[in-house]
Amino acid sequence: MPNDLNAKIEKHTIAVVVDNEPGVLARVIGLFSGRGYNIESLTVSEVDPVQRLSRITIVTSGTRMVIEQIKAQLDRLVPIHKVRDLSDDEKPCIERELALVKVVGTGEKRIEALRLADIFKARVVDATLTSFVFEITGTGDELNEFAGLMSQLGMIETSRTGIVAIGRGPGGF
Amino acid sequence: METEGRVVMSDQKLTGADIVLKALRDQGVELIFGYPGGAVLPIYDALFKQNDLRHILVRHEQAAVHAAEGYARSTGKVGCVLVTSGPGATNAVTGLTDALMDSIPIVCLTGQVPTHLIGNDAFQEADTTGITRPCTKHNYLVKDVRNLARVIHEGFYVARSGRPGPVVIDIPKDVQFAEGPYVGPHEIRHKSYRPQVKPELAKVEEAIELIANAKRPIFYTGGGVVNSGPLASKLLTQFVHMTGYPCTNTLMGLGAFPASDPLFLGMLGMHGTYEANLAMHGCDVMICIGARFDDRVTGKISEFAPGSKKIHVDIDPSSINKNVAVDLAIIGDAGHVLEDMIRIWKARQKRPDQAALKAWWAQIELWRKRDCLRYQKTDRIIKPQYAIERLRDAIRGIDHYITTEVGQHQMWAAQFLPFEQPNRWLTSGGLGTMGYGLPAAIGCQLAHPESLVVDVAGEASIMMNIQEMSTAVQYRTPVKVFILNNQYMGMVRQWQELLHGSRYSESYSEALPDFVKLAEAFGAVGLRASKVSEVDDVIAEMIRVKQPVIVDMCVDPKENCFPMIPGGRAHNDILLGPSDTTEDATPEEGMVLV
CATH class of the missing domain: 3.30.70.1150 (ACT-like. Chain A, domain 2)
Structure with a gap:
């Protein structure tokens, strides 16, 4: 981001609850590759078989502005229910x-x-x-x-x- | 399959193709823009057997999407597209990307090979959901007919809700044949997608305090106001009048605030007016509503409106702080936010700082006096700006819509044509798609058969979807293609002149067709003006003829579009004309910008 060339790079762990439907993972990964965000780690598995919800855990890094942008971009994907930045918690997750x-x-x-x-x-x-x-x-x-x-x-x-x-x-x- | 007028019980079965048409009717679709092919034949067969939905046969699937965009943008409704698998879907990709960038609600139904053949490289198979994933707001592959009705209703909901956008629904051929239950639109509630439209009141209150205490304020408003609906434009106008503050519009926002209003500064950005850009640069409080700080608007980010407090109202949280860090973000629909702003402004009996505002307007008037849109008037050759000005005067008082292609002509149209209402100006802003204007004009004309629809075009852009003249003739849509023919890809040539030592690499329009004969070959009317004295007559004739018309306006091939903020420069580095052009117009880092 041109605004914060000297801004610190932070590492964040983000949890995302999504509908377990075809293409969701591709959507998330495509978002990261298409917009040039880093993925350091990504895991996914169904966590609620009744409502067919999966939880994706993403470890990513970027400036504060980029991290906020990643969360906003994830949140606007249609099959995504919730996005939470676990690194923003008071105590480390x-x-x-x-x-x-x-x-x-x-x-x-x-x-x-x-x-x-x-x-x-x-x-x-x-x-x-x-x-x-x-x-x-x-x-x-x-x-x-x-x-x-x-x-x-x-x-x-x-x-x-x-x-x-x-x-x-x-x-x- | 008579089901109209009755409540359809879920045990009643329809074929997939009939479910598609019933769902479209229930969504209020009147027009479908499309092109048939093997994988959508069942739907085309169902179309043949009914009379409610009108199908418009385009000549290329890209044009189907642009036509649907023209329809959507001029009516506020969702545009509907129907194309076949494989090449049908891939051809639609440019249109879908265009709709995504400009937030236009589109539902595009694509045929797909039968489910048992998916993944086998079948004839006309393409991974449509894979290909369109990054260029749609959302997409679906319907593998089970029992989900079909729900998915279509969901698709329309997603397309029009929040920040609008294109949705693709990929329907395999066997699903179109299979029988399944129908559910109506009201029986559907989306599982997760509920965009926030009402703002947080505390934020709006905070904004009102900032706005009321501003010394050098400016409203910078965009397509989000148009997308919110005509009421939002009325509220914007009302609120701007209550404050007495200046207002500038983005390219996508033209018409959201009346061009003739004395508080209007014109368009801002790379080819925006001097006063709009300098006011942006010098403001102390910026009220951005439904615009997204695009690079064409901001110029050099580090020198963008330095020292100003920025309020950003947007329905899409991802637009906030994406390019420019703002001081106060309000998530919500422009209409709702403006309603709250007006209410709170009144309740708190806010008055702007009149002394400061007077000084601010005095400064703006000085900038206005530069008369940044002036150009050299001559009788010798038709200046493109002159042609647009004559068009402007000729259509004043006639109910009209303007579409454009992409390039210099588009910028001149944006600069010189006044838009008093929203939804009247249809242009490809984000993606910059040459070939947008003619199909968009056809889609717009079909929605407004009695209005005058003019596609302001360039001779290069128009060639990108010229085949749609055939569509215009078939459906008797009397669209007017107003070509500013300068024999160059003018904007490319302008950049080559400014940045690449006037090496006009491949930007000359060699071997152009005779546009008059071309129009006639399509069964349309062709007109040409090559002398200044012919301009008015040609425009009058163009308006008089109730048929599709191509006007070949032979303009000065060397004219450039000013004002211009060269890439990588700040708003106050604006060039006003050829004499301002210096060797180092663009710094090195600006060269890499597009």
Whole structure:
């Protein structure tokens, strides 16, 4: 935005409740690509099978003006029910991500991987004599840290869900 | 399938095609602009068997949408389009984008290949909902006939509610054949879409205080006032009169405030008047109603109305703070907001600061005295501005509508033609679509058969949808195509002259047709004026003839459109004429702007 060339770039987590109908996700993603907004993470799943509502969690970054624009643009999409900026809450929202991490190796490295997994509270969900698949849940930073360590211990593959988030306290959406 | 006049029970079954027509009738549709093809044949067959809905056969699907826009813009109703799958839908894309940019309510029904063939690259298959997603307000693919009636009613609701826009409803051929229940428009309530139309009163009260305390105020109003309906224009005029403040309109807002009113400063923006742009630049309180701070209006953002307090009234929250940060945002329909503004202004017995206002008007009068629209009058050659002025004088007193194509002629029409009422000026503002004017004129003429409808055109633009002359002749719509023929894509040439060292790359209109013969070939009337002395007679004849007419007005090929704020410049850097043109008219960063 020409108005605020020096404005700070902020990272925001935005939750959106939408009708679970074909094309909704394309609409949201198209909005971001068409208008040049960033998507750092995007997750979506149905949360209310009766009313057929899905919840999309988007992590994005931009100046305050851009973030406000993103929310307004999302809100005007016809099948969108509610938009909420979880980063605007007084207390930081709860953010979680799940990763599956495959580590291949034998001997000392294998034992070290298992030891670190224990420290990070990662579960072993698959094991062979030469490999583990760990399941780990945590913040994005925790997952990054875990993956960073595992990459030195034979990590050959990782799959992450992207961030889901919810506000703290008794208040609802 | 006799169902009219009776309450349709949900157990009564209609074919999809009949559901479509019944839903359109229940939505008050009178005219459909369209073009048949394989995937919409069931609907065309149903059309054949009834007499309520009139179908207008265009010659290209883009023109169907523009014609529907002309109809919608001049009546305030939703325009309706019917096209086939594949190329029918892709051809409509330009029109849909145009309607999206200018907030015109359109419902476009597209045929689609049968559901079992979708995704198989079937003949004339295109991913219509995918292609039109970014160029519609909303779109639907109806895969089940049981949803068809609901979706059509919902589509009309979405198209006309809030900030209006185009809606595409893609209907596979098997759904058109299948039988399903009908539901009426009143049985539908949209799940999520409820735009805010009434403003927050506290915000309006705050605005009134700002407005009343202004020293150098200006009303800057746009298409949102027109879209709100004729009442909003009346309220705007009333409120502006109550304050005595100056008012400028955007290109889309022309007619929302009467052009002849002494408080009117003319259009603002890149080719707006000197007084409007300088008043915007020098104001201390800006009251923006239903306009969106488009780059053609603001010029250089960092120098846009520096130091002013900005009030922005808009029905679309995403318009707020998009280009320009404002001090006070009011979400709501222009009509509702103006009603509240007037009420609160009266209740609080507000009076403007008369001394400050007098000084402000004295300054504005000085700017007005520059007479920024002056041009060199000559008997030697027809100046385009002169042709428009003569047109203006000839149609004064005749009930008329003006459409335009896009380019210099469009700007001259906006500058020189006075619009006293809303919905009389139909132009492609946001998208700038050459080829808009003729089909829009046809759509407008069909809605107003007794009025004079003139498409002010350029010789390049008109070639983009010239085939619609055939439509005009078929339906006996006596539209007048008033071509300012300067043998150039004039606006392109003007920019090349100012910014690209007069290298007129591909902007000369080579191999032009003889427009008089072309008109005759279509079965219309062709007229030409190449001398100043012929202008009045040609215009009089054009108005007299009750047939479609093409006027070939051979104007000065070198004339440029002034005033002009070069791209990337501020409002006070406005150029008033050729003598103002300097080598460094546009700074480097302005060159990249379009």
